[in-house]
Amino acid sequence: xxxxxxxxxxxxxxxxxxxxxxxxxxxxxxxxxxxxxxxxxxxxxxxxxxxxxxxxxxxxxxxxxxxxxxxxxxxxxxxxxxxxxxxxxxxxxxxxxxxxxxxxxxxxxxxxxxxxxxxxxxxxxxxxxxxxxxxxxxxxxxxxxxxxxxxxxxxxxxxxxxxxxxxxxxxxxxxxxxxxxxxxxxxxxxxxxxxxxxxxxxxxxxxxxxxxxxxxxxxxxxxxxxxxxxxxxxxxxxxxxxxxxxxxxxxxxxxxxxxxxxxxxxxxxxxxxxxxxxxxxxxxxxxxxxxxxxxxxxxxxxxxxxxxxxxxxxxxxxxxxxxxxxxxxxxxxxxxxxxxxxxxxxx
Amino acid sequence: xxxxxxxxxxxxxxxxxxxxxxxxxxxxxxxxxxxxxxxxxxxxxxxxxxxxxxxxxxxxxxxxxxxxxxxxxxxxxxxxxxxxxxxxxxxxxxxxxxxxxxxxxxxxxxxxxxxxxxxxxxxxxxxxxxxxxxxxxxxxxxxxxxxxxxxxxxxxxxxxxxxxxxxxxxxxxxxxxxxxxxxxxxxxxxxxxxxxxxxxxxxxxxxxxxxxxxxxxxxxxxxxxxxxxxxxxxxxxxxxxxxxxxxxxxxxxxxxxxxxxxxxxxxxxxxxxxxxxxxxxxxxxxxxxxxxxxxxxxxxxxxxxxxxxxxxxxxxxxxxxxxxxxxxxxxxxxxxxxxxxxxxxxxxxxx
Numbered sequence: 001x002x003x004x005x006x007x008x009x010x011x012x013x014x015x016x017x018x019x020x021x022x023x024x025x026x027x028x029x030x031x032x033x034x035x036x037x038x039x040x041x042x043x044x045x046x047x048x049x050x051x052x053x054x055x056x057x058x059x060x061x062x063x064x065x066x067x068x069x070x071x072x073x074x075x076x077x078x079x080x081x082x083x084x085x086x087x088x089x090x091x092x093x094x095x096x097x098x099x100x101x102x103x104x105x106x107x108x109x110x111x112x113x114x115x116x117x118x119x120x121x122x123x124x125x126x127x128x129x130x131x132x133x134x135x136x137x138x139x140x141x142x143x144x145x146x147x148x149x150x151x152x153x154x155x156x157x158x159x160x161x162x163x164x165x166x167x168x169x170x171x172x173x174x175x176x177x178x179x180x181x182x183x184x185x186x187x188x189x190x191x192x193x194x195x196x197x198x199x200x201x202x203x204x205x206x207x208x209x210x211x212x213x214x215x216x217x218x219x220x221x222x223x224x225x226x227x228x229x230x231x232x233x234x235x236x237x238x239x240x241x242x243x244x245x246x247x248x249x250x251x252x253x254x255x256x257x258x259x260x261x262x263x264x265x266x267x268x269x270x271x272x273x274x275x276x277x278x279x280x281x282x283x284x285x286x287x288x289x290x291x292x293x294x295x296x297x298x299x300x301x302x303x304x305x306x307x308x309x310x311x312x313x314x315x316x317x318x319x320x321x322x323x324x325x326x327x328x329x330x331x332x333x334x335x336x337x338x339x340x341x342x343x344x345x346x347x
Numbered sequence: 348x349x350x351x352x353x354x355x356x357x358x359x360x361x362x363x364x365x366x367x368x369x370x371x372x373x374x375x376x377x378x379x380x381x382x383x384x385x386x387x388x389x390x391x392x393x394x395x396x397x398x399x400x401x402x403x404x405x406x407x408x409x410x411x412x413x414x415x416x417x418x419x420x421x422x423x424x425x426x427x428x429x430x431x432x433x434x435x436x437x438x439x440x441x442x443x444x445x446x447x448x449x450x451x452x453x454x455x456x457x458x459x460x461x462x463x464x465x466x467x468x469x470x471x472x473x474x475x476x477x478x479x480x481x482x483x484x485x486x487x488x489x490x491x492x493x494x495x496x497x498x499x500x501x502x503x504x505x506x507x508x509x510x511x512x513x514x515x516x517x518x519x520x521x522x523x524x525x526x527x528x529x530x531x532x533x534x535x536x537x538x539x540x541x542x543x544x545x546x547x548x549x550x551x552x553x554x555x556x557x558x559x560x561x562x563x564x565x566x567x568x569x570x571x572x573x574x575x576x577x578x579x580x581x582x583x584x585x586x587x588x589x590x591x592x593x594x595x596x597x598x599x600x601x602x603x604x605x606x607x608x609x610x611x612x613x614x615x616x617x618x619x620x621x622x623x624x625x626x627x628x629x630x631x632x633x634x635x636x637x638x639x640x641x642x643x644x645x646x647x648x649x650x651x652x653x654x655x656x657x658x659x660x661x662x663x664x665x666x667x668x669x670x671x672x673x674x675x676x677x678x679x680x681x682x683x684x685x686x687x688x689x690x691x692x693x694x695x696x697x698x
Contacts, residue, residue, distance in 0.1 A: 080586050090466040090474060096443035096664035098511060098519070107511045109519045109668060111661025113587045115440035116637075126475050127442055131587030135660065135668055137513025139597065147514060157511075158448075163488035164457045164497065170488025172448070172460055231465040235484055236427040245468065249490075289467040314486060318446040318463045322488055 002026055003183040003328070007160040007173035010100065012069035012086045013207040015153045016040050019065040023182060023201050030189040031199070040065075040203040041215040049192035053344060060198045060221035060304070061188060061335070062212050062293045063181030063228070064205030067174065068317050070134075070154035072101060075145055079138035081108060083154055087206035091129050093318045099134060102152035108134040156319035168249045169325040176321040178205065180311040181227035184332045191336050194343050205293055209260065212293035216300035223267065223305045225335065226294040229323065230255075230285060230310030243287045246312035249324045251281030252331040255308040257288045260295020264305035271309060274338040280330050285310065309335060350671060353377060353533060354510070354518060357526040361450065361505040363436050364417040364558045367391050371416060374529060374552045381536040382550065392566040393552040397536060401545040402689070409547035410685060411572035411650070412535065413563055413639040414528030414579070415556030418521065419663055421449065421485075421504035428491045430484035431459070433504055437557035442477045443664045448507040451487060453498035458507065459485040506665040516671045517596075523667035525556065527657045527674055528578035531600075534678020535685075542682060545689040546573075553639055563639035567646030574612060574651045574693050576681055577640035580669070581630060581656030596658045597670040599626030600677040603654035607636045607644055611693040612653030619684040625676050630656060651693045655680065 002022075011019040020042050027034070031044040042065070048056035068087030075081055081101065095112045112132055115123070134154070138144035160173030173179075185199050198219050203211035216224065230253055234244040246253040254271050256263045275282040285308075298306040311331050314322040362370035371393045375385060382395040393416070401407055419437030421444075426432070431451065435441065444461045451457040462484045466474070485504065487494065510520030532550045539548065549570040554562030556579075567575065582588060583596040594601040602616045620627040632654070635641055640654040655677050660668040 076586070078584075078586070088466050090445075090463065090469060092442065092474070092478065093446040093463045095445075096447065096661070096666050098508075098666065107513060107519075109511075109513070109661070109666035111585060111664055111666050111668065112440070112443060113585075114582055114662035114664075115438050116662065117582065117588060117592055118440070123440065123442065124477050126477060128587075133586040135513065135517075135519070135585070135666075137515045137517035137519075137668075139515055143515065161458060164455070166489040166493045168488055168490060172458065172488070231467050233465055233468055235462050235464065235482075236430055238481075242468075245465070287468065289465075315446060315460060315463050316465045317467075320446055320448055320460045322460060322486060324488075 002186060003179060004160040006179035006182055007175055010155040011066055012153045012155060013066040013204045016065040016203045020201065023186060026186045027189055037214060037218060039211045039214055041211045042201040043215055044199040046189050046197045046199065048194050048196055050194040052194040057195045057222045057342060058198060058219060059195045059342065060200055060216060060219050060224040060297065061185055062200040062202050062226050062297065063185040064178045064202045064293060065182060066204055066206050068206050072148055072150055072152040072154060075141050076133060077141050079140050079144040080133035080135055081144060081148055082133055088317055092126050095127055097319055098157035099154050100157050101148050101154050106136055106147045107157065108136040110134055158319050170322050171325060172320050172322045174319060176313045176323050177229035177316050180229040180323055180328055184227050184335060187332045188335055193339050195339065202293055209291065209293050209296035213296035216297040216304060220301060221304055224297045226292045226306065226308040228292050228308055228310035229313040231290050231316055232312035232314045245287045245289060246283055246285055248312050248314055249326060250283040251327060252334050253283050253285040253310045253312055255285045255310065258290050258292060259288060260291030261298045261306060263307040267305055267307035270341065271307065271334060271338050274341060275334050278337050280334045282334060350530065350674065351512065351518065354526065354530045357529055358510045358520040358522045362416050362418055363420040363503050363505060364555045366503055367416040367554045371552065377533055378536060378550065381540055388565060388569055390562050390565050391554040392562045394566055394570060395550045397539060397548040399544045399546045405545060407547060408573040409549055409570065410688060411549045411551055411567060411570050411575040411643065412532050412681060413551045413553050413575065413577045413643060414532050415525045415553045415639060416529060417554050417557050419557050420506065423498055423500055423502040423504060425500060426494055429489050429494050430486055431498060433485055438663050440663060441480060441483060445478060447665060449485060449504045450507045451485060451498055452503045455497060457487045457497060459487045462486050508665045517668055518671060519666050519668040521665040521667065523659055523669050524580045524662055527580055527659065527669045531578050531657060531674050531677040534675055535681040538679055538682030539685060542686050544686045546685055548685060556639055560639055560642035563642040567643040567650060571647055572650055575643045576653045576655060577638050577643060578655045578677060579638040580659035580662060582662060583658035583660045585660040594628050594630055594658045597672055598628045598658060599673060600680055601628045601630035601656040603630050603632050603636060603656065605632040606634060607632055607640050608653055609651035610698055611695055612651050615684050615687060615691050616653055616680060619687050620680055623683050625680045
């Protein structure tokens with residue numbers, strides 16, 4: 001299964017090759033043109049295959065290949081490995097985790113001071129990461145340096161698996177943000193449209209929407225859709241009146257605003273109308289949190305109408321995320337139907 | 348036996364305190380070719396007897412070796428929507444479980460994930476504070492309707508962690524505390540099968556250590572040994588822990604001394620280590636050692652007891668890390684010490 005392959009692949013921002021190669025294999029025969037630009041974006045064109053008057057619209061659909069993770073910043077005298085975070089990570093999720101370092105996937109663990117040696121008061125505070133490092137078993141700096149190098153990418157050691165089968169059909173894995181979007185985008189290349197579909201698998205979204213910016217410049221799209229794995233905070237919150245942002249199982253989440261952009265209303269309407277008419281469940285992302293490639297794309301050149309559609313992911317930006325295959329499939333259905341509705345210009 | 352495979356099998360099995368059955372089966376299978384008889388008591392302790400061959404005219408005497416099978420973990424305390432609430436079984440640092448995969452031992456084994464909130468919605472203050480217990484949940488991906496059919500209050504939850512080999516003979520996983528100790532007993536029994544010893548050996552895989560040394564209390568009563576050695580794990584040197592608080596990794600077993608330890612057993616272990624050139628270190632425990640040795644010492648009329656600690660990093664997390672060489676050394680040291688008992692005197696009172 002493609003999502004499984006993509007989730008298990010390792011690719012923090014700036015090191016997306018492994019993910020890109022899986023996608024290149026998956027889209028073989030589905031695209032008319034493809035290229036990889038200098039930042040590592042994979043830009044694919046599937047030309048209009050249905051009749052259209054005049055020039056078909058250039059529609060960019062983007063999903064980012066990179067995932068959050070860590071990077072090697074140093075090796076200590078005792079052979080342990082120092083690291084920094086790549087992308088937005090809550091320090092508190094790093095303790096007691098297994099990781100894989102570099103091309104050779106050297107295994108390591110992030111341990112912490114034993115609870116027995118921690119005062120009760122201190123246990124109420126977030127852990128102090130200056131007291132943690134990655135242990136790869138090396139017992140000296142030189143031994144460690146034979147196994148890892150400065151700048152080596154570090155990913156969580158997590159395996160994609162289906163959870164107990166239930167109504168939501170949940171799966172767990174790492175990097176569902178945004179391998180979910182990548183998987184949907186590959187599927188979208190299987191259909192025929194009256195638009196020139198530019199499927200762009202972007203790089204470096206997690207460190208500032210870097211890949212999408214240059215890809216959009218190169219393509220000059222007429223409009224853009226961004227496919228995401230998005231924030232889902234649907235844990236029980238007692239009486240607290242805070243937003244779940246999105247909820248697992250409620251369908252694709254349509255964003256009208258986040259920290260990086262305000263969606264083009266016409267595109268939001270197109271998605272909502274399509275969902276209603278096709279009987280596809282959908283939800284709105286109910287908080288203006290996070291940013292997506294749409295933030296970079298909509299500011300490209302003279303501006304591009306853009307919207308984001310996302311699969312809700314629990315435990316996003318953590319070692320193990322959870323999504324519902326129902327949501328994934330409904331995102332595909334919604335996007336395929338919406339793209340098929342686009343003819344000529346955007347009114 | 349392949350020690351890595353043995354320890355992987357032991358650590359990846361589930362055996363929370365009070366529910367050590369699966370681990371016990373594995374231990375019994377591993378020890379079966381090495382011992383003469385097994386007994387299991389009401390608390391689930393596995394007591395294996397390997398008979399000695401005492402010299403003509405010497406009374407039969409027995410030494411108890413103890414390492415605990417149980418591990419810390421979690422237990423389901425309720426539902427909220429499709430999510431599970433939980434409490435700790437043993438000393439889990441709840442700060443280390445966010446984003447952790449677990450196995451919920453419900454009607455079936457379910458994969459679960461301990462939820463973490465999206466960093467995008469967290470305030471600065473929240474990020475600096477440990478997540479309070481009432482905001483921790485296990486997510487099985489099931490709905491509020493589905494969960495009660497598969498999970499009930501009281502179901503156990505274990506850490507779901509593959510044990511992996513690190514560089515230089517280090518191994519990392521959950522429950523090394525104290526399956527590493529159990530593995531030292533396996534090594535010891537293997538060594539003894541090639542040696543001649545006068546004393547009977549009771550190798551005991553104990554239960555419920557993490558909840559208060561309970562298995563050791565009753566198994567020491569039952570075996571009524573003339574001497575005992577407990578094996579547990581000790582704080583190994585690691586980032587964030589000072590030298591004063593820890594012992595050296597790959598430095599061999601830490602031989603304990605202090606009120607919990609009978610000086611003659613301490614001496615026996617130190618002398619044996621020296622004689623056989625087994626790397627060791629000394630650890631002073633001023634009082635309660637927090638190990639089975641504490642319970643065994645006061646069984647019946649008292650037992651001369653020693654304690655060996657296998658150095659271990661990140662105790663009570665799911666990435667507990669040990670050095671295989673320390674496990675081999677600990678097992679070998681015990682075996683040689685048992686042989687040396689024939690010419691030792693452990694009957695003197697404490698100092």
